[in-house]
Amino acid sequence: MMKRLFARAVLALSAFLAVSPSFAAGEGLPPDELVRTVTSEVLTIIRSDKAIQSGDFGKMLALVDEKVLPHFDFRRMTSLAVGRDWRSASPAQQERLTTAFRTLLVRTYSNALIQYRDQTTEVKPLRANPGDKRVRVNTEVRMPGAKPITIDYSLEQGGAAWKVFDVTVAGVSLVTNYRGSFGDEISAKGIDGLIASLEAKNKSLEAAQGGK
Amino acid sequence: MKKNIFSASAVLLLVAGCAGAPAEDPLEPYNRAMFSFNEKLDNAALKPVAKGYKAVTPAPVRTWVSNFFGNLQDPWIGVNNLLQGKPADALNDLMRFVFNSTLGIGGLLDIASEAQMPKHDEDFGQTLGVWGVKDGPFVVLPLFGPRMLRDAAAIPADWAGNSPWSQPYENPIVHDDTVRYGLSGLNAINGRANMLGLERTLDEGTLDKYRFARDFYIQQRRFNVHDGNPPLEEYEDFDSDEGGDAAQDTGENP
Numbered sequence: 254m255m256k257r258l259f260a261r262a263v264l265a266l267s268a269f270l271a272v273s274p275s276f277a278a279g280e281g282l283p284p285d286e287l288v289r290t291v292t293s294e295v296l297t298i299i300r301s302d303k304a305i306q307s308g309d310f311g312k313m314l315a316l317v318d319e320k321v322l323p324h325f326d327f328r329r330m331t332s333l334a335v336g337r338d339w340r341s342a343s344p345a346q347q348e349r350l351t352t353a354f355r356t357l358l359v360r361t362y363s364n365a366l367i368q369y370r371d372q373t374t375e376v377k378p379l380r381a382n383p384g385d386k387r388v389r390v391n392t393e394v395r396m397p398g399a400k401p402i403t404i405d406y407s408l409e410q411g412g413a414a415w416k417v418f419d420v421t422v423a424g425v426s427l428v429t430n431y432r433g434s435f436g437d438e439i440s441a442k443g444i445d446g447l448i449a450s451l452e453a454k455n456k457s458l459e460a461a462q463g464g465k
Numbered sequence: 466m467k468k469n470i471f472s473a474s475a476v477l478l479l480v481a482g483c484a485g486a487p488a489e490d491p492l493e494p495y496n497r498a499m500f501s502f503n504e505k506l507d508n509a510a511l512k513p514v515a516k517g518y519k520a521v522t523p524a525p526v527r528t529w530v531s532n533f534f535g536n537l538q539d540p541w542i543g544v545n546n547l548l549q550g551k552p553a554d555a556l557n558d559l560m561r562f563v564f565n566s567t568l569g570i571g572g573l574l575d576i577a578s579e580a581q582m583p584k585h586d587e588d589f590g591q592t593l594g595v596w597g598v599k600d601g602p603f604v605v606l607p608l609f610g611p612r613m614l615r616d617a618a619a620i621p622a623d624w625a626g627n628s629p630w631s632q633p634y635e636n637p638i639v640h641d642d643t644v645r646y647g648l649s650g651l652n653a654i655n656g657r658a659n660m661l662g663l664e665r666t667l668d669e670g671t672l673d674k675y676r677f678a679r680d681f682y683i684q685q686r687r688f689n690v691h692d693g694n695p696p697l698e699e700y701e702d703f704d705s706d707e708g709g710d711a712a713q714d715t716g717e718n719p
Contacts, residue, residue, distance in 0.1 A: 332703040339703040361670035368662045371524075387700075396659070397528040397575065398535025400586035403693065407700070419700070424688025425681050433680045434673040450672055458669055 284408045284415045285379035288390045299370045311464035326416040327355040334431040353451035360458045386410045499605040515657035529573040530655045536565045536572025541626030545587035549595045590616030594690035611682045
């Protein structure tokens, strides 16, 4: 049961990484179209790239870096994950937190994305009003023998581009779900303690996974 | 024996019903210990077997197996929908079972989903939740893993409902013990195989995987009890200068 639930989380966040607009022309697309296009584009590359499938993690990171990262609002995501302590962090601390959290998410879920590349995602028609600056794009991932997993992407419009700032898997926000453990770290060791923990975690991931 | 299980669950149910406050994990030290015990057990037993199974079984076969066991759960899902006052959903679940069991070749194929009869996710724990039983504290059970206390109390009913072949007493469906244990074993191994790799992501992606898993689980259960329509999350803007504490975050029961 637990495992199944966590599967949803993994699927979601990995799809999440696959989701952002990967080309400037995407700026004109409505958010649901964007999710559909980019998810399928990134998954197609992973499914056909033998080097990535056989464990060339550096190449996977490069793919995510090129196609995905520029279109994420990691600062927003990090502030949501940290919660109210974000306000008491200095700009320099916020910068380091954002970098460290981004690295953690990218490393973890790039890996998961490779593992779950064969799942199919259906993007539901968008329910939003014209002029909305924040929308939620609903998708479903089919799993045999189980109810489809709902994965909702929250996007905000900043300037011309839509950016993903959260993903909700089966009703649970993966970003704010970090808030509990981040809060624990901060009460025990302060904001610098959280930064140190995240950076140490990233170091150990880099050592284990390779790739830069 | 059976009687004991049921009276134990009645006691649990009572406790769950009394525990008013939402779970902030009063059992945490025990839970953490059991969480890591389950993990060790999984590493030593179920995970290696699931890996072997995945290695020797083609993906379509694993899909059939998942569909087969998923199909056997649909009647119980329907019963729970009925108990929750959703007869249309219950009818959908019954029709799924009928279609998939026949045209879907004993449930190997999920043709009902193709025919716009969606799969649901219901269990007796959710039914109790709909009836107003509070979820109670979060508890990690040996072997079964994480539950809300309310859902732990529902395990005997859910077990019987979800795996009708496994019931030992004068089982009307499966008479042969070997078949019975075989099915249960296959169900467990196939289910685990579907989740391989997750523990790695949990290891890699979190600072404290117990905490992450627990928070995720608790919110997920609440979402399910509300059939996917809990109050929407408000996103606070922590970057703004206004003290925007008004819009508070996720997860509290309405």
